[in-house]
Amino acid sequence: MVTDANIRKSGVTHHLEEILAQAGIICTVYDKTTPNPTTDLVEAAREVYLLENCQAIIGFGGGSSIDCAKAVGARIARPRKSLAKMKGILRVMRNLPLLIAIPTTAGTGSETTLAAVITDSHTRHKYPINDFPLIPAYAVLDPEVTRGLPPFVTATTGLDALTHAVEAYIGNSTTEDTRHDALTAVKLIFGNLKRAYDNGNDMEARRNMLQAAYFAGSAFTKSYVGYVHAIAHSLGGRYNTPHGLANAVLLPHVLRAYGKTAWKKLHILGMAAGVSTPHDTHQAGAEKFIRAIEGLMEQMQIPRTIRGIRGRDIPMLAKYAAKEANPLYPVPKLMTAKQLEKFYWMIKEAHK
Ligand SMILES: NC(=O)c1ccc[n+]([C@@H]2O[C@H](COP(=O)([O-])OP(=O)(O)OC[C@H]3O[C@@H](n4cnc5c(N)ncnc54)[C@H](O)[C@@H]3O)[C@@H](O)[C@H]2O)c1
Numbered sequence: 001m002v003t004d005a006n007i008r009k010s011g012v013t014h015h016l017e018e019i020l021a022q023a024g025i026i027c028t029v030y031d032k033t034t035p036n037p038t039t040d041l042v043e044a045a046r047e048v049y050l051l052e053n054c055q056a057i058i059g060f061g062g063g064s065s066i067d068c069a070k071a072v073g074a075r076i077a078r079p080r081k082s083l084a085k086m087k088g089i090l091r092v093m094r095n096l097p098l099l100i101a102i103p104t105t106a107g108t109g110s111e112t113t114l115a116a117v118i119t120d121s122h123t124r125h126k127y128p129i130n131d132f133p134l135i136p137a138y139a140v141l142d143p144e145v146t147r148g149l150p151p152f153v154t155a156t157t158g159l160d161a162l163t164h165a166v167e168a169y170i171g172n173s174t175t176e177d178t179r180h181d182a183l184t185a186v187k188l189i190f191g192n193l194k195r196a197y198d199n200g201n202d203m204e205a206r207r208n209m210l211q212a213a214y215f216a217g218s219a220f221t222k223s224y225v226g227y228v229h230a231i232a233h234s235l236g237g238r239y240n241t242p243h244g245l246a247n248a249v250l251l252p253h254v255l256r257a258y259g260k261t262a263w264k265k266l267h268i269l270g271m272a273a274g275v276s277t278p279h280d281t282h283q284a285g286a287e288k289f290i291r292a293i294e295g296l297m298e299q300m301q302i303p304r305t306i307r308g309i310r311g312r313d314i315p316m317l318a319k320y321a322a323k324e325a326n327p328l329y330p331v332p333k334l335m336t337a338k339q340l341e342k343f344y345w346m347i348k349e350a351h352k
């Protein structure tokens with residue numbers, strides 16, 4: 001079982017550990033995962049797997065634990081190939097050991113996606129590995145394990161799920177199914193995220209948020225994400241910025257920058273969210289949707305800037321983001337690394 005110390009301490013893994021013991025299944029726990037999991041952590045967990053002769057992997061936690069579990073599986077399947085060599089798409093190409101995901105945040109959708117996002121311990125470059133064998137064989141959506149998720153993490157991870165749905169929907173590579181999943185996710189998030197934030201014990205809202213994160217994951221695993229994610233990954237790698245927070249702060253800026261190429265789709269998303277009407281022009285409907293996202297962020301006290309971004313890092317981070325997105329992400333409008341730099345300046349907290 002791959003998890004993190006916080007989650008283990010909170011007791012949510014206890015029940016499963018007990019059931020496994022009763023069934024005579026030996027479960028070794030690796031609980032040293034951290035947010036933005038690194039290549040070194042994956043190697044440490046892999047050593048435990050080999051030492052204990054494990055035969056299956058359970059990722060129990062947020063996206064960080066599930067991604068760490070996936071990356072361990074990839075390294076078991078590919079003992080001679082480094083994670084760096086698996087970066088990008090279709091570079092694992094071997095079956096992993098049985099992989100089960102139990103998300104404790106309603107955010108990443110990693111329990112259904114083909115991605116694992118890993119940070120290089122030495123360069124701090126954060127990159128996605130995308131391949132079909134990384135899709136877990138089973139996903140367990142149990143709202144009980146998200147009950148204790150603190151309000152701020154509930155908010156930011158929920159905004160990560162929203163970003164998946166929006167980026168998948170407005171991209172140029174959608175299908176009827178991914179559009180449907182994205183719209184369902186947006187509807188559920190606007191109906192339930194604030195409720196889960198206000199009252200973590202609202203199990204209906206928690207259940208709906210887990211569903212939303214899953215649908216959003218299903219949408220983006222086939223239709224990809226966009227510049228919000230590419231930029232957020234560069235910040236998570238360099239500064240350890242929490243993934244959902246980075247996405248949330250960037251989302252309104254990037255959506256506005258897409259301009260009229262995205263208006264029609266954002267208008268439709270606005271109607272799914274219940275904030276735009278069919279009578280709006282596409283431009284007005286899109287703007288209402290973006291404002292509704294900003295309103296939701298404000299109600300949940302998500303800041304508008306990110307601490308710690310250094311001006312001198314920006315050209316390199318923008319290069320990472322441009323490279324991650326082009327040609328992989330079917331964004332509505334292509335931007336160069338130079339053009340992406342402005343987003344870092346927009347969200348950079350001014351020095352006090
Ligand atoms: N594989 C994918 O498809 C995919 C998609 C999006 C993001 N990601 C990646 O996932 C990572 C982010 O995952 P995340 O947003 O779920 O956060 P996380 O796993 O990093 O967890 C955030 C914090 O919340 C705590 N936490 C988690 N569940 C809890 C619970 N039930 N109760 C109390 N505390 C809890 C954790 O201990 C941690 O401190 C990033 O590295 C991101 O790049 C992956």
Ligand SMILES: [Fe+2]
Pocket residue numbers: 108160161163164229243247
């Ligand atoms: Fe994400």
